[in-house]
Structure formats: C-alpha cells, structure tokens
Amino acid sequence: MANDSDWRKMSKDKSPRSSTSDNLLQLNLKEHYEILRELGRGTYGKALLGKCRETGTKVCLKILPKCSTKLRDFQREFNFSYFLSPHQNIVDTYNVAFETRTSYVFAQEYAPHGDLFDAIPPQMGMTESHAKHVIKQIASALDFMHSKKLVHRDIKPENVLVFDTEFTKVKLMDFGMTRKDGNMIRKTSGSIPYTPPEICEAVRNENIIVGTSGDVWAFGVLLFCMLTGNFPWENADIGDVYFNEFVLWQRRKTTKQPSQWRRFTPRLMRFFRKVLDIKPERRCQVKEICKYINDEWTCPNKVVPDSDEEEELSSDNDRIEHLTALLEDHGIDTKIDKRIRERRISEWLLAL
Structure with a gap:
C-alpha cells in the first residue's frame, strides 16, 4: 500500500515534463x-x-477528442488516475499530460497482454485458480478506492489490464466515470449487465447518488463472467427472465438454485448472495471475497442440463414441492430424511 509521500511520485516517462493537467502545453x-x-x-x-x-x-497514450471531452472532465480523469496509481493493482499513470490541436492526451503504463475480456474463453470461463488471482487483486484495488471515498462506476473485464499469462499481475484502469462517494449525478447512459438494479430502475436524466455499493454489484457480476464466459443477465431488471429467476432465489422465494448458477458451490453462492443483494445498503464490501479464496468455487462434475432437461427437472421439482406441502397439511412428517423423502415422492409421481 502506498504512503502519503508516494502521491507526488515522479513520472517514469521523462517527456514532456513541464506539461501537466494543470499546465497543458x-x-x-x-x-x-x-x-x-x-x-x-x-x-x-x-x-x-x-x-x-x-x-x-x-x-x-490515452487520446480524448476535444469535440466530445470537456477540459474539466479530462483533468478529473487524469487527476483521479494519477492520485490512485501508487496502488499495485491500479494502472500506473505518469505525470505527463498535454493537448494537441484536436485532443487531450495523457500517458499510462503499457500492459503487454491486453485486457481481461479477451482472456475469458466464451461460454467456458477462466480456470478457478486464474479467476481467484484476478478477483483478489481487483478487490484490493477497489477496496483502496473505496477507502479514499471514490467510486469507479465502470467495473468490467475491458477495464482490467493483464500483465502476465498466469494473471498474477492485473490492474484496474479507466477512471473516466469515477466520482466521489455521495455525489449526485444524472443518469445519461443506458444499462449494461454490470449495472446494479437501482441504476437500471432510474430513468434517463433522473438524479442518482453515487455509492460504493454500485461497484460491489459490478464486482459480483465480473466474478460470474470470469467463471462462466457468459453474462448472468442482459439487464438487472425484473423484466429479464434470468434476473427475475435470480431475484426469487435471492429473496428466498425458492430454494431452487437459478439455472445460470448451478455450476457454483453453496459456499460461493453464499458470497454471491451477499455481493448481489438487491438492496444496496445490504451488500457486503468487496474485501469479503478474501474469506472465500481458499474454498472450492465450482463443481467440476456438475453437468448443466440443456433447456429441455432443465424444464423437465423444474416441473418435477415443482410437483415434488407441491406434494410435500399436501402431505404436511395432512400431518405427515416429511422432514425425517430428505433423500428418502424425495425418492419416495418421485416414486409416487412416477406411479401416477
């Protein structure tokens, strides 16, 4: 962790030293x-x-065109980037900023292996060990930001830089949307899979309060994407069938694990329940992931059923739950042995 003397560190890049965000040449x-x-x-x-x-x-070299970037927005992004860069898991921003005739420019360190998005195999996801390397480092970067009362607001694989093939060194980047915790801003853009539900529900130009809980939500979605190579939903909106399924489980309206999440262990699902709580004030901090790092996260032999099998299983489970409720209503104890109970109910269903 950097100390206060690190904040004004000298640039590693010697050119052109006299041009900074406060004195653009x-x-x-x-x-x-x-x-x-x-x-x-x-x-x-x-x-x-x-x-x-x-x-x-x-x-x-990050190039921001003047036609779409205000000087104060450029200065804010550069200053946040430079202020945060002493952390080992945040991209190093050099004290070099200048303008050209058409653009504002500042310099950052180069990541030879690109960003995390290209490193996640589609439909498969990363290995559990690689995902653990990445998520622990991003948790450290976000925890550092949150301790400084700053909210990143754009957590996604494209904003994580990779420096080696084993993911032992990754860094958070892009602070163009970063704001101070508690600031009031207007919603100007649409929703993406990482957007928390409280932001998805807001209409365009509605005032919203910036909070670290939004980063926490995106952090949970990022972990899901790394382990699966998929998004958990298109939007965190009740109209999205996959999100709605997750919400029913999250609110304990059903004990059935959502179809998109069946490859995860109960232990990791416990973390997802905390980090993806529908209510922002109840979400845990990102550093909570450290309690789960040494646990198994995925079930290697778990076969995710195809849509037809999934529908059949869902139907059978619903009938089992319904019959169980009927038996309990007639005073029959069904809680003695769960496995025996389910086998017996299944036999009865087959006999119908």
Missing part, C-alpha cells in the same frame, strides 16, 4: 512519441501504443 504528438499501433477505442476516444522518443519507454 500544446504539442505535436508524433514529435515526442513514435506511434506503434492502436490498442483500442471506445466512446471515450482511443488508446495508442507509443514509444517515447527521448527515453525509449513504451507507454499507452
């Missing part, structure tokens, strides 16, 4: 950096791999 990008290739782009702008002509250092 207008420079020609290609005079100071050899542009090697594009690393990625999004709604914010783009990221380029550059090589400093003065020092030979490879850096990631």
Whole structure:
C-alpha cells in the first residue's frame, strides 16, 4: 500500500515534463512519441501504443477528442488516475499530460497482454485458480478506492489490464466515470449487465447518488463472467427472465438454485448472495471475497442440463414441492430424511 509521500511520485516517462493537467502545453504528438499501433477505442476516444522518443519507454497514450471531452472532465480523469496509481493493482499513470490541436492526451503504463475480456474463453470461463488471482487483486484495488471515498462506476473485464499469462499481475484502469462517494449525478447512459438494479430502475436524466455499493454489484457480476464466459443477465431488471429467476432465489422465494448458477458451490453462492443483494445498503464490501479464496468455487462434475432437461427437472421439482406441502397439511412428517423423502415422492409421481 502506498504512503502519503508516494502521491507526488515522479513520472517514469521523462517527456514532456513541464506539461501537466494543470499546465497543458500544446504539442505535436508524433514529435515526442513514435506511434506503434492502436490498442483500442471506445466512446471515450482511443488508446495508442507509443514509444517515447527521448527515453525509449513504451507507454499507452490515452487520446480524448476535444469535440466530445470537456477540459474539466479530462483533468478529473487524469487527476483521479494519477492520485490512485501508487496502488499495485491500479494502472500506473505518469505525470505527463498535454493537448494537441484536436485532443487531450495523457500517458499510462503499457500492459503487454491486453485486457481481461479477451482472456475469458466464451461460454467456458477462466480456470478457478486464474479467476481467484484476478478477483483478489481487483478487490484490493477497489477496496483502496473505496477507502479514499471514490467510486469507479465502470467495473468490467475491458477495464482490467493483464500483465502476465498466469494473471498474477492485473490492474484496474479507466477512471473516466469515477466520482466521489455521495455525489449526485444524472443518469445519461443506458444499462449494461454490470449495472446494479437501482441504476437500471432510474430513468434517463433522473438524479442518482453515487455509492460504493454500485461497484460491489459490478464486482459480483465480473466474478460470474470470469467463471462462466457468459453474462448472468442482459439487464438487472425484473423484466429479464434470468434476473427475475435470480431475484426469487435471492429473496428466498425458492430454494431452487437459478439455472445460470448451478455450476457454483453453496459456499460461493453464499458470497454471491451477499455481493448481489438487491438492496444496496445490504451488500457486503468487496474485501469479503478474501474469506472465500481458499474454498472450492465450482463443481467440476456438475453437468448443466440443456433447456429441455432443465424444464423437465423444474416441473418435477415443482410437483415434488407441491406434494410435500399436501402431505404436511395432512400431518405427515416429511422432514425425517430428505433423500428418502424425495425418492419416495418421485416414486409416487412416477406411479401416477
């Protein structure tokens, strides 16, 4: 953990030192950096791999176009990034910021293995050991941010940088949406699978309060994505069938584990129940994951049924639960041995 003296650390990249976010110099990008290739782009702008002509250092240059970025927004993102970068699991931001004729630019460390999204096998997910490496480090980064009363607000695999193939070094990045805990903002964008339900329910331009519980929710969804290679739902909205199924289980309206979650052990489901609580104030802190790191998270021999089998099993389970309730209503004790009870009820159902 960094101490207070680290906050004003000197830049590893020596160019151009006199230009910072508070004193932007207008420079020609290609005079100071050899542009090697594009690393990625999004709604914010783009990221380029550059090589400093003065020092030979490879850096990631974040390019934010002036046509869609206000100066104060650029300064806020740079200052948050620079302030947080002493943490070992947050991307290192160098004290280099400048502007070109069309863009604002700042420099960060380069991650040779890209981001986490490309490292998650679709429909399969990562190995449990790799997922544990990643989630523990991101929990440390988020816990650090939350201790500074800052909320990331955009936790997703695309914002986790990977530095080695065994995932022993990953770092959180992109603080363009970061705000102080308790700030009031307007909802301006739509929902994605990582968006918590309290934000999904808000309408466009409605005022919402920034809180660390939103990061906690996205953290839980991130863990699900890493282990499965899928999203748990499209939106955390009651109209989404998969989310609705999860909510029924979360609120203990049913004991049946949601279909999307059957590969997980009861122990990990206990953590998911805490981190994905529908009520923001009841969610645990991200560091709670450390209590579960040494547990088994997935059931290796668990076969997830296809949709037809799933429907049949669901129907049988519903009938078993209904018959059990009828027996109990007639004074018949069904709680002596759960396995024997279920076998007997199944035999009765087959005999019908």
